Amino acid sequence: MNALAGLANYSDDDEDNELGEEKSQTQTPPQKEINKESIVKEEPPAVVRQHLNATDKARKRKALLTPKPIEGIDNWGIPAEPDTPCDSDRLEKVVHFLSLRSSGHRLNDHLQRNKAFRNPRIYAKLVEFIDLDETGSNFEKEAFDPHGFPKEAYIDGILEQQRKHAEEKAQAQQNRSNISFVQSQQKASPKPQPPSIASSQPPPSPAASKEQSAAMAAALANVAKVKSRLEQQQKRSSTSSSSQWDERERKRAHRE
Numbered sequence: 001m002n003a004l005a006g007l008a009n010y011s012d013d014d015e016d017n018e019l020g021e022e023k024s025q026t027q028t029p030p031q032k033e034i035n036k037e038s039i040v041k042e043e044p045p046a047v048v049r050q051h052l053n054a055t056d057k058a059r060k061r062k063a064l065l066t067p068k069p070i071e072g073i074d075n076w077g078i079p080a081e082p083d084t085p086c087d088s089d090r091l092e093k094v095v096h097f098l099s100l101r102s103s104g105h106r107l108n109d110h111l112q113r114n115k116a117f118r119n120p121r122i123y124a125k126l127v128e129f130i131d132l133d134e135t136g137s138n139f140e141k142e143a144f145d146p147h148g149f150p151k152e153a154y155i156d157g158i159l160e161q162q163r164k165h166a167e168e169k170a171q172a173q174q175n176r177s178n179i180s181f182v183q184s185q186q187k188a189s190p191k192p193q194p195p196s197i198a199s200s201q202p203p204p205s206p207a208a209s210k211e212q213s214a215a216m217a218a219a220l221a222n223v224a225k226v227k228s229r230l231e232q233q234q235k236r237s238s239t240s241s242s243s244q245w246d247e248r249e250r251k252r253a254h255r256e
Contacts, residue, residue, distance in 0.1 A: 070076055100107075111117050119125075127134060135146045135154075151157040 067076060116122075126132075137144055137146050141148070152161060
């Protein structure tokens with residue numbers, strides 16, 4: 001019986017432990033959910049702070065972009081709303097446009113799908129059709145006159161100047177590549193010779209000419225003396241060589 005009681009007690013303890021573990025397991029998930037809820041509850045202040053920062057930045061940007069008031073002019077010169085009734089034709093067009101917009105029709109989508117508007121030159125044609133001044137301004141000419149600049153300052157004038165420069169450059173290159181040929185029958189004109197040094201010098205005086213002639217005569221006399229001496233030396237050398245040869249021949253004949 002005691003053994004059965006011990007078994008019973010053991011089984012009860014095990015069941016209690018298992019129940020405790022199940023309770024602990026079932027109780028842990030709510031703690032995680034509570035943590036998630038706490039995290040979710042902590043997020044809104046950061047979002048609100050970010051939203052406030054964005055609105056503050058937008059407010060500051062709007063204040064910076066707001067134009068300064070003009071002295072003596074109310075509302076920057078913008079006229080007030082007219083009291084006269086609107087034109088019936090214009091009102092009808094506006095009502096028609098609003099009805100198309102409410103029905104889901106978009107003019108921009110219609111233009112994008114239309115192949116006729118895919119032409120890259122359609123913009124220039126539309127501007128020309130409605131006679132739009134692209135470079136115009138609402139300011140007075142004394143303050144700002146966009147048409148006061150010369151033609152060379154606009155894109156058309158710049159392109160024209162570039163085209164002229166390109167043509168002049170191409171023409172210069174063509175002229176540089178041309179070679180002028182000369183016929184063989186034509187005689188080349190004599191080249192002008194530079195003036196000689198002697199012609200540029202003044203004529204010598206009579207005394208200088210006498211000195212030059214005397215020096216020339218002395219030089220010729222010295223040359224004649226040197227020439228005679230050379231001839232005498234050659235004769236002596238030839239006679240001495242012939243005498244030596246004859247003596248050798250005599251000795252050879254005597255031996256034989």
